[in-house]
Amino acid sequence: MAGVASERFEPLDWEALTSEAAPALASLAFRDPATGPTSAQALWRLFGRPEGEVRVTLYRDHHAWCPYCQKVWLWLEEKQIPYRIRKVTMFCYGQKEPWYTDLVRGGMLPALELDGRLITESDRILEALEVAFGPMGLGMNSREALPLRQLERQLFRAWCQWLCVPSCGAAEEARGQQGFDRFAERLAIALAADPGPFLLGELGTVDLIFVPYLERMNASLAYYKGYLLRERHPAIDRWFRALEQRSTYLGTQSDFHTHAHDLPPQMGGCYASGTPQQKDLAQRIDVGPWPLVAPPGSDPETSQGEPADAATIALARVLRHRNTLLVRNPLGPDGLDRPLRCALTRLITGQECPPPPGSARGLRYLRDRISVPRDMPLHAARLLRRSLEATACLDPADPSAAGEPIPVQHRRDQDPSPFLAGAHRSAGVSL
Numbered sequence: 001m002a003g004v005a006s007e008r009f010e011p012l013d014w015e016a017l018t019s020e021a022a023p024a025l026a027s028l029a030f031r032d033p034a035t036g037p038t039s040a041q042a043l044w045r046l047f048g049r050p051e052g053e054v055r056v057t058l059y060r061d062h063h064a065w066c067p068y069c070q071k072v073w074l075w076l077e078e079k080q081i082p083y084r085i086r087k088v089t090m091f092c093y094g095q096k097e098p099w100y101t102d103l104v105r106g107g108m109l110p111a112l113e114l115d116g117r118l119i120t121e122s123d124r125i126l127e128a129l130e131v132a133f134g135p136m137g138l139g140m141n142s143r144e145a146l147p148l149r150q151l152e153r154q155l156f157r158a159w160c161q162w163l164c165v166p167s168c169g170a171a172e173e174a175r176g177q178q179g180f181d182r183f184a185e186r187l188a189i190a191l192a193a194d195p196g197p198f199l200l201g202e203l204g205t206v207d208l209i210f211v212p213y214l215e216r217m218n219a220s221l222a223y224y225k226g227y228l229l230r231e232r233h234p235a236i237d238r239w240f241r242a243l244e245q246r247s248t249y250l251g252t253q254s255d256f257h258t259h260a261h262d263l264p265p266q267m268g269g270c271y272a273s274g275t276p277q278q279k280d281l282a283q284r285i286d287v288g289p290w291p292l293v294a295p296p297g298s299d300p301e302t303s304q305g306e307p308a309d310a311a312t313i314a315l316a317r318v319l320r321h322r323n324t325l326l327v328r329n330p331l332g333p334d335g336l337d338r339p340l341r342c343a344l345t346r347l348i349t350g351q352e353c354p355p356p357p358g359s360a361r362g363l364r365y366l367r368d369r370i371s372v373p374r375d376m377p378l379h380a381a382r383l384l385r386r387s388l389e390a391t392a393c394l395d396p397a398d399p400s401a402a403g404e405p406i407p408v409q410h411r412r413d414q415d416p417s418p419f420l421a422g423a424h425r426s427a428g429v430s431l
């Protein structure tokens with residue numbers, strides 16, 4: 001047995017890893033981005049219609065970080081309107097494409113072209129879509145929807161007031177929370193007024209208007225305040241659970257880690273309460289383990305279990321960008337090649353595979369930059385982060401070495417241009 005204990009487990013080579021990923025690659029190819037389930041990588045969504053019938057182009061951001069884009073994106077997916085997607089860089093993570101600033105002065109997102117007419121401002125876009133293709137549910141300008149849209153803005157302001165204004169201690173934090181809970185409770189009452197899980201009966205535009213910021217509130221308040229929105233407001237949890245039954249929402253849904261780190265530059269800062277519960281939850285969101293709340297409590301991030309193909313999907317997505325990931329990493333291609341194969345071997349086989357000394361910071365750099373849904377779905381990202389972290393912990397030289405910190409003023413570490421240039425091109429897919 002002594003011989004076995006001292007044996008070093010060799011990582012799989014790239015060829016073996018590629019064949020491990022074959023089933024996921026085949027299933028991802030089978031799920032044609034133009035016609036399959038909602039996917040952040042798609043550049044066309046045809047829903048079985050010919051390209052010639054496409055009347056709509058949606059301009060949205062590369063990383064799926066823009067909340068105003070998400071509601072338009074979801075609307076088109078729910079209504080199955082054939083559309084083309086053109087992706088644009090946000091100021092916080094790179095250089096805005098000049099063709100886009102030529103089209104939209106100021107470069108704000110989203111924008112949408114409908115029958116050749118350019119429309120900006122997400123609510124104007126939704127109105128134009130409702131006119132062209134019919135309302136979803138009661139319609140966003142119905143008498144019933146208008147007060148709910150107002151409530152969405154009130155909740156948004158209360159969230160900003162709590163999250164984005166530095167507080168001078170526990171009393172002010174408590175006031176921030178009370179201000180937020182007041183409007184969250186109103187939403188819960190509106191949700192409870194109807195027997196179904198959605199506002200105003202069936203899923204409608206007004207629900208979609210709530211989606212982007214409720215998702216971001218859920219994530220950011222957990223990370224920065226240790227506050228669990230879904231646990232605190234069961235009607236809101238029921239609404240999320242119903243959304244999580246829909247492949248449309250799952251295709252656009254992000255996770256706590258992504259939002260915790262994409263919001264600060266977009267919001268001009270997010271402030272942590274610093275309580276023990278907050279610190280503990282933030283640490284878990286960054287490093288795991290998942291689920292974030294141990295059973296029997298329910299997972300505050302998702303009601304969906306882990307799909308059987310989550311690990312191979314994560315592997316397939318890394319392989320797609322392997323060269324750029326190696327070049328962009330602080331360890332460089334030679335430094336990261338073996339540690340990354342160790343982490344991917346662990347992801348696929350479960351086998352611990354110690355990386356060479358000095359690898360931990362490169363593995364953690366990558367762990368911290370997996371973005372959901374841009375790169376892969378939530379469960380695949382959890383498994384990949386877990387394997388990267390577990391492999392970093394086996395670094396024989398410095399197992400606790402941190403990766404480069406995630407910037408908070410900007411996210412130029414997430415500049416998409418090298419990935420766009422470096423990806424093996426496949427039709428209809430970006431990143």
Ligand SMILES: N[C@@H](CCC(=O)N[C@@H](CS)C(=O)NCC(=O)O)C(=O)O
Binds near residue numbers: 091
């Ligand atoms: N009121 C606008 C707000 C749009 C907005 O704030 N867009 C942000 C992204 S979330 C933007 O494009 N900022 C410029 C950038 O980040 O590049 C709408 O509803 O469409």
